Amino acid sequence: MSVSVDLKKGPAFCLRTRHTCYTMHVEQGKFLLHDAYVPSRKGVAEAKQPPYRSFSPYRTDAGPELSADIVLSEFPAFGSGDFRGDAVRVRNPEGNETTCFLYRGYRVLDGKPQGEGLPCARPLPGCRTLVLTLRDEHTGVEADLFYTAYEDTDVLIRSVRLRNTGKEAVRIENLKSLSLDLYPAGNWDVLDLYGAHCAERMTERLPLGHARVVMASSRGASSHFMNPFFVLCDRRATEDRGLVYAFNLIYSGNFENTVEQDQNGVVRVRSGLHPDHFSWLLEPGQSFRAPEAVLTCSREGLGRMSRNMHAFVRRAVLRPCPTDRHPVVLNTWEGTFFDVSSAVVREYAADASRLGFDMLVMDDGWFGKRVNDRAGLGDWTPNPGRFPEGLPEFVRAVKADGIRFGIWIEPEMVNPDSDLYRAHPDWVIASPGYMRSESRNQLVLDFTNPAVVQNLKEQFEKTFRDVPLDYIKWDFNRHLSEVGSSCLPPERQGETAHRYMLGVYGLYDWFARTYPGVMIENCSGGGGRYDLGMMAYSSQIWTSDNTEPSDRVFIQYGSSLGYPAEVMSCHVSNHGGAIEKERNREFMFAVATQGVLGYEFSLKNVSMEAKEAIAGQIRRYRTFAHLVEEGDLYRLSDPHATGRSVFYYAGQGQKEILFTYLQPAPLAGRETRYRIHRALPGKTYTDLFTGKKYTGAELREGIRVRPDPDSFSFLQMYLRAEEE
Numbered sequence: 001m002s003v004s005v006d007l008k009k010g011p012a013f014c015l016r017t018r019h020t021c022y023t024m025h026v027e028q029g030k031f032l033l034h035d036a037y038v039p040s041r042k043g044v045a046e047a048k049q050p051p052y053r054s055f056s057p058y059r060t061d062a063g064p065e066l067s068a069d070i071v072l073s074e075f076p077a078f079g080s081g082d083f084r085g086d087a088v089r090v091r092n093p094e095g096n097e098t099t100c101f102l103y104r105g106y107r108v109l110d111g112k113p114q115g116e117g118l119p120c121a122r123p124l125p126g127c128r129t130l131v132l133t134l135r136d137e138h139t140g141v142e143a144d145l146f147y148t149a150y151e152d153t154d155v156l157i158r159s160v161r162l163r164n165t166g167k168e169a170v171r172i173e174n175l176k177s178l179s180l181d182l183y184p185a186g187n188w189d190v191l192d193l194y195g196a197h198c199a200e201r202m203t204e205r206l207p208l209g210h211a212r213v214v215m216a217s218s219r220g221a222s223s224h225f226m227n228p229f230f231v232l233c234d235r236r237a238t239e240d241r242g243l244v245y246a247f248n249l250i251y252s253g254n255f256e257n258t259v260e261q262d263q264n265g266v267v268r269v270r271s272g273l274h275p276d277h278f279s280w281l282l283e284p285g286q287s288f289r290a291p292e293a294v295l296t297c298s299r300e301g302l303g304r305m306s307r308n309m310h311a312f313v314r315r316a317v318l319r320p321c322p323t324d325r326h327p328v329v330l331n332t333w334e335g336t337f338f339d340v341s342s343a344v345v346r347e348y349a350a351d352a353s354r355l356g357f358d359m360l361v362m363d364d365g366w367f368g369k370r371v372n373d374r375a376g377l378g379d380w381t382p383n384p385g386r387f388p389e390g391l392p393e394f395v396r397a398v399k400a401d402g403i404r405f406g407i408w409i410e411p412e413m414v415n416p417d418s419d420l421y422r423a424h425p426d427w428v429i430a431s432p433g434y435m436r437s438e439s440r441n442q443l444v445l446d447f448t449n450p451a452v453v454q455n456l457k458e459q460f461e462k463t464f465r466d467v468p469l470d471y472i473k474w475d476f477n478r479h480l481s482e483v484g485s486s487c488l489p490p491e492r493q494g495e496t497a498h499r500y501m502l503g504v505y506g507l508y509d510w511f512a513r514t515y516p517g518v519m520i521e522n523c524s525g526g527g528g529r530y531d532l533g534m535m536a537y538s539s540q541i542w543t544s545d546n547t548e549p550s551d552r553v554f555i556q557y558g559s560s561l562g563y564p565a566e567v568m569s570c571h572v573s574n575h576g577g578a579i580e581k582e583r584n585r586e587f588m589f590a591v592a593t594q595g596v597l598g599y600e601f602s603l604k605n606v607s608m609e610a611k612e613a614i615a616g617q618i619r620r621y622r623t624f625a626h627l628v629e630e631g632d633l634y635r636l637s638d639p640h641a642t643g644r645s646v647f648y649y650a651g652q653g654q655k656e657i658l659f660t661y662l663q664p665a666p667l668a669g670r671e672t673r674y675r676i677h678r679a680l681p682g683k684t685y686t687d688l689f690t691g692k693k694y695t696g697a698e699l700r701e702g703i704r705v706r707p708d709p710d711s712f713s714f715l716q717m718y719l720r721a722e723e724e
């Protein structure tokens with residue numbers, strides 16, 4: 001059983017997964033305290049609470065040992081003597097923000113409540129949810145804290161709902177989905193995934209001191225700049241060893257994750273909505289649900305932590321791909337940019353189907369007056385000059401070539417030069433009296449307004465009627481500024497950013513339901529919404545607009561820390577004719593097969609020889625795609641530290657292994673041994689690419705690779721154990 005309650009101890013609560021244990025208890029019938037979260041099913045023999053120190057205020061009914069300033073708190077509130085970062089802050093009718101939640105009771109539910117308009121983890125068979133209820137007596141606001149344990153993947157899900165059972169309205173000024181106090185003190189590092197457009201998910205690992213670390217986005221999107229996934233680990237933790245905690249949020253909007261260390265060495269980790277652009281009016285009888293936070297811990301280093309997250313995301317978050325395998329796509333963007341038309345795309349399709357692609361994706365430029373990025377967003381009708389036969393007939397003709405068809409959309413945006421904007425200039429995120437800042441010549445539609453979302457549904461319904469679509473690429477190419485909504489009253493303007501996300505999720509949900517067989521690939525100028533909220537609706541995400549393989553090695557390494565390869569969409573491109581050079585072409589392929597393979601260039605001027613090689617690559621990829629999509633990832637080398645990304649995927653009970661060595665830039669030095677320690681010692685493996693044989697013991701000893709003085713060096717081996 002993953003949830004247990006001991007009524008004699010306060011009560012005390014325990015959530016167990018296969019290798020972790022999370023415990024808390026209630027003191028004096030009122031104070032909900034955290035005990036421990038550890039990578040051991042047994043938990044800790046005796047949880048330690050930090051000592052009292054001067055200057056820490058305490059309630060006289062509790063005594064100094066229970067001072068809010070020092071205890072390990074499960075749901076720290078603002079303003080009642082805990083001076084660390086708060087998980088909840090409610091402005092009461094008197095206008096101050098003093099908040100104090102005391103324990104009231106618990107329930108255990110079979111399964112797991114779903115998200116009330118938010119994306120959330122699916123319950124897996126047998127899972128149960130612990131709900132702890134606390135109450136702020138003065139305002140009558142009650143908090144339900146939700147905990148669900150995912151046994152096999154060592155993941156916990158936490159979330160919070162506030163209900164106003166009082167008589168007067170209050171305002172939620174901060175609400176975190178997760179607050180976790182870790183003690184005793186240690187030497188900790190924080191690892192985050194920072195980045196930029198075209199350089200997403202770089203890694204930085206910094207020692208934790210006593211200054212609060214804040215990893216956040218207030219851009220209206222999770223963003224390229226800081227991903228919601230982060231790690232707290234022992235300073236000595238490596239890929240294979242050491243204590244590691246990891247956290248993520250199932251949300252795509254503004255978020256704030258923090259880590260801080262207090263006077264006693266207690267480390268507080270928080271994750272949830274960003275308090276900037278957030279102030280929520282909660283009338284009597286209303287409730288507010290925070291996004292779900294994901295947490296895992298392991299004593300087996302970063303590698304095990306990633307595998308926990310990967311397995312969990314694949315099983316419980318990611319929208320399943322409607323086809324058996326993710327399709328190998330040919331995308332028109334880098335080859336054609338805005339110049340798509342029936343003739344151009346049909347040529348792409350004919351070539352693509354000859355070479356064995358699964359899918360042709362028509363990117364931007366097919367609708368309204370969208371011949372460049374200055375016009376057309378918001379007008380989702382096909383350009384009749386470019387598609388004279390109409391979309392249904394055009395798509396049928398493409399598919400007659402025996403290839404599936406995908407299309408690009410960017411529903412949340414509008415160009416001022418569009419019929420939609422001319423008809424409804426008030427349908428955008430804006431603040432009256434302030435200029436509407438543009439980015440890529442576009443404004444953001446006000447998704448807090450149901451009329452806007454309804455208009456888009458009607459447009460897409462009409463445009464895609466009778467169109468046999470297989471895939472959509474849903475893009476989002478700017479962030480929110482001058483945040484305000486013309487459909488919300490002044491006292492609810494602080495709800496705009498979160499209500500915007502609820503509107504977006506509503507449209508995603510409608511798409512998924514209306515077109516159940518259509519795969520969604522999420523995109524935001526590349527990987528600007530590479531988050532679990534989007535993964536709940538999409539089967540894969542465009543990793544980055546940067547398709548240079550030497551940069552991709554780093555982007556994909558960072559992505560692999562928190563997210564499975566199955567979601568990582570990777571394209572081979574043709575910058576400067578690279579596809580014609582065998583070494584470049586094979587290197588790009590080896591890089592792109594770290595995730596879901598695709599291609600992005602025009603085949604028009606590609607030589608016969610290169611085309612045949614591409615067809616061969618696609619055939620080769622199909623033989624091992626199941627390992628990329630479902631295998632367990634073992635990283636052997638961090639490219640930031642060594643200039644090489646080396647990893648393998650193991651599957652079919654370790655009988656199959658796909659080993660990849662990627663060295664983007666020239667390197668000197670001695671050869672390195674890469675140990676494939678998951679190889680089965682008693683077996684003999686054959687590299688299906690070369691026919692060469694290795695014993696499992698040899699593979700465990702290590703594959704020796706000498707650094708290459710040239711760039712674009714790689715080695716890929718597909719090892720399969722022989723059946724007895």
Ligand code: GLA
Pocket residue numbers: 333363364408475477523524525526542545
């Ligand atoms: C974004 C995407 C690209 C492409 C363009 C189209 O930049 O990331 O892949 O779809 O938009 O405008």
